[in-house]
Amino acid sequence: MKRRKGLDVQAEGTGISAPLSQHVNLLGALLGEAIRSQMGEEIFGRVEQLRTWCKSAYQEGKTALRDRAFEEIRKLSTEEILRLLRAYTAFFHLVNNAEKREIIRINRERERHSDSTHPRTESIAEAVYRLKQDGFTYRQVLTFLEKLDIQPTLTAHPTEARRRSILYKQQSIAALLAQLRGEDLSEDEREETLEQIYQQIYLLLATDEVRSERLRVSDEVQQGLHFFTTTIWETIPRIYRDLQRALSASYGRSPELPVFFRYRSWIGSDQDGNPFVTPDVTRDTFRQHRAAVLRRHVEALQDLHREMSISARLVEVPAALRRTIEADAQIIPMPDEILNSYRYEPFRIKIRYMLAKLLRLQAEAEAVSEAERKNLKSIDYTAADFVAELELLRDCLLESGLRDLAENERLGLLILRARTFGFHLAASDIRQHSNMHAKAVAELLQAAGVSAGYADLDEAQRVKLLEKELHNPRPLVRDWQRLSSDTRYIMGTFQLIREIFHRDRPAFGSYVISMTHDVSDMLEVLLLAKESGLWRLDEAGQVHSELDVVPLLETIEDLSGARALLDAIFRHPLYRRHLKARGRFQEIMLGYSDSNKDGGY
16 A cells, blocks of 8 residues: 655544544545655655644644744745645645535535434434424425425525636535545555645645636636536435335325425526626527526436336327327428437337437537528427426336336426526526616606606606606607617516516516616616516506516615515506516515625624
């Protein structure tokens, strides 16, 4: 066995478990070896000496050691300090990785010692078990789940600022640590795994923590897509599976669950204060989201195709399956060689047609230029159509007597992910500052000859004027190109929303108004929506709108007056009719960053 002389961490006795101590000690040793190899013996010695002094100063209260470390650091050059920072940063990242693996180990250990009457602490199973113990019936729990709506939102704020190059290496290290716990590893396999961990640590130490240039919006979009198509994509099915198992354990029944998890994103669509998030950038973000999720669906469907080798010579084929294949043949050309190869495998033929539709949509989404898109033959195939065809496959398997295949995990995961992520992956919210809307409305009113001084009006006068224009069916301005760049920007955004609605309605979430102070802030957005064809008042006085408008209350004053403001908004006759058009549902957002700056934590 190769001996490694690195950082002598000695994590035992620091209040952490023995398995975690072993991993921390191992990672410290491997990191120390990499530091010695890359930075030299002198830097390694400083890293170890300062670490030892600071550890003793903390654990034993030896302030003299802390002061000694401080004086030693003062003598170092900038280059030496940067090397020390790189070494310690790598160490903290590695320890964090080990801690995450330890959480997984502890949860699995608890799972092994749990049962239906003693579920794992803080698990979904425990939550469902408590509902049963508290007297909730199976029907009541299902009713609750049908109303449940969880929509986590990813933002571009640097909650995860590390480069993907760093993240990939850390993920590799985490996977190798898990592999190292395998009890059936031979000595050679263990040594090979240790060498692979060392190589990743060595690379980690030689990789820039920050990019060579400032993060662009396109980089932020790619970062978000990374998490959507990896961690989130893999985790969502586990949540539903755990819930189904919990219901089965506590109530003896496991239904097909409603979709209560959907995602939203502000990345590439949060315009407030970011001039780089233009309508074109948001349009491209929508395209990239669509292309990414279609790629994942195509991969999953290809896996299902490999599996569904069901012969019509051995199993009766439902008429519904034959009919849908005949319908597909009318609109999707399929090479004779494929039809001949699978002439006795109708399930595979159906999946081939579904793949052809997805691939056509994927090519359209991946086309960067308008010229490329024009050369592609479009197809009318929605996420709802995709889900319906997947469910048809499942129903046909049941009708053919193949229940075990109908309940196959691969098909079930496809259906669940198609229902959760659709063809959009995450619904984009657009956020803009209320001042930008007020300026755009003022310019539109002036250009139309309605009012030259909207900005000077008080709140009551603004509301009265906005009401009048919302009742007037004619547009204020027909040619936006002669307006200022800021107003064209705003109108271009609403035009984009209309495009997204036409292409894939679930791909857009809500329109969020930063710094909402008054009723006029809400009515201004309705007027801008009306100008873009997103909002209409018909002759009978009924509002037609697909746009959800969200007030974002951020200052202490606005939060304190939230009840009065919302009461005024909901009492306004036109806005009340707008709410009726939106199913009497109003999303409200409470800001935390500006309120903390305004009034403290």
